[in-house]
Amino acid sequence: MTGSQRREQLLAVGRRLFAEKGFEATTVEEVAAKAKVSKPVVYEHFGGKEGLYAVVVDREIQALLGGITGALDQGGGARRLLEHATLALLDYIEADPDGFRILVRDSPPGQATGSFASVLGDVARQVEHLLAAEFKQRGLAPKSAPIYAQMLVGMVALTGQWWLDRRGFKKADVAAHLVNLAWNGLAGLESSPPFPDNCGAR
Template identity: 85%
Template sequence: MDQTVQVTADRADRADRSRPRARMTGPERREQLIAVGRKLFADKGFEATTVEEVAAKANVSKPVVYEHFGGKEGLYAVVVDREIQALMGGISAALEEPEGARVLLERATLALLDYIENDPSGFRILVRDSPPGQSTGSFASVLGDVAVQVEHLLAAEFKQRGLDPKSAPIHAQMLVGMVALTGQWWLDRRKFKKDQVAAHLVNLAWNGLSGLDRAPRLVTLPHR
């Protein structure tokens, strides 16, 4: 009796495997390829990932990848664009509420660290290599966009403190760069909790800003 049941089960299993699977719709296939490409780009980077590998992982032929994205560059652009939207969306939301500069600094710092914590693969894609000649979509360009938002906040704060608002752009770049590089370090060295990292960053940035000289000068001039 048991052998008969096993034979019946084996036949049913073979019949199920031989039954043609439902084909993905165009949008479903596109999302599948994006998911496959995203993982490969995060693990290996743009240069080391090939169209052949994407197609093999998705169990499709190479022409299918070209049909949807025109090539590896097109797929990479879509993946990066989504990551940029996710990161910028979090930071922009953190800066929307009209609060004091210190609170906004804390929120923006936590927004970046939240993204790194919740989406490490996406962050790795942004900080990895990008296609040669690509001027947008790199991590540097993302940080530049964030710095522009921070710049306006700093300019207003500088005016209140009697400092030159024209120096806000360079301070914005320094602040954003400091947070971003620390985030990269924290991504692979989770020795500190997220809130601790944010607290240390804000402590350095805020206390440094609160003690700025009106006309900063170097103590020793470099030899020329």
């Protein structure tokens, strides 16, 4: 094997183990044993488990973010963009369940920091601009767009994580129901939604 081939082999082995066991439970010894190399070879290429994990995660982030960003660049109106972006996430989960497990295992969607949270933050910022323009056209306050962007992205991400282990629903059906809830909810937005006084909100 050439150096680059060995590196790719180690990445494939590490990726599989991280998906199965998580970062903490995976060891350099296991990676080396599965790749049929000595431990120093892993250290030579990645400096240790942390370096290997960082490269694996970075590749997954680029793949997921690239798919969703590409979907948002297609144009065709707000609903169409929502459909494209939802399908892009579900496509990634379907084609690459190991990669998605790696991203969400140590950084669930509701978490403020971490690899998956950073992807969702990037996507939400892109969605925010689209929503702000849509809100302005409809006479709604564009300043509320960041809140709705977070809601939309979080809803799709959490549903995608749920769908990963419950494949009783077809991908197209999951996407259709997500867009149905999101779009019809957006279509009925009130410009100043009331909040009951007796709920204790301050």
